[in-house]
Amino acid sequence: MRTNIEIDDDLMAAAMAAGGFKTKKEAVEEGLRLLKRKKAYAALLAARGTLFWDDSDEAWAKAREERQLAETVQEHVAAYEVKPTVMGRKSRAAAATRLPAKGKSA
Numbered sequence: 001m002r003t004n005i006e007i008d009d010d011l012m013a014a015a016m017a018a019g020g021f022k023t024k025k026e027a028v029e030e031g032l033r034l035l036k037r038k039k040a041y042a043a044l045l046a047a048r049g050t051l052f053w054d055d056s057d058e059a060w061a062k063a064r065e066e067r068q069l070a071e072t073v074q075e076h077v078a079a080y081e082v083k084p085t086v087m088g089r090k091s092r093a094a095a096a097t098r099l100p101a102k103g104k105s106a
Helices: 009-019 024-046 057-078 090-098
Strands: none
Touching: 009 024
């Protein structure tokens, strides 16, 4: 989206030098990305104290066992997938209502 804005020249020069940007557009876009990340970080910090993280060896071993069990169950279930019907196979009802070939009587 094209937008015309007036930006302080000294501020833009400082931002371009600090970030090593070649163009003003790069500097402005990176500044907008930074604001977006800052909002996401604030949401993470707001969740502080509400999440439980067990970093013990026992917790890691339990998580590994649960993941392996889930993978085993998925592989087992995959062996019983329903196969699609064969193309060209007609149902019994369709075969019973088939018309006789030309020149032959039923």
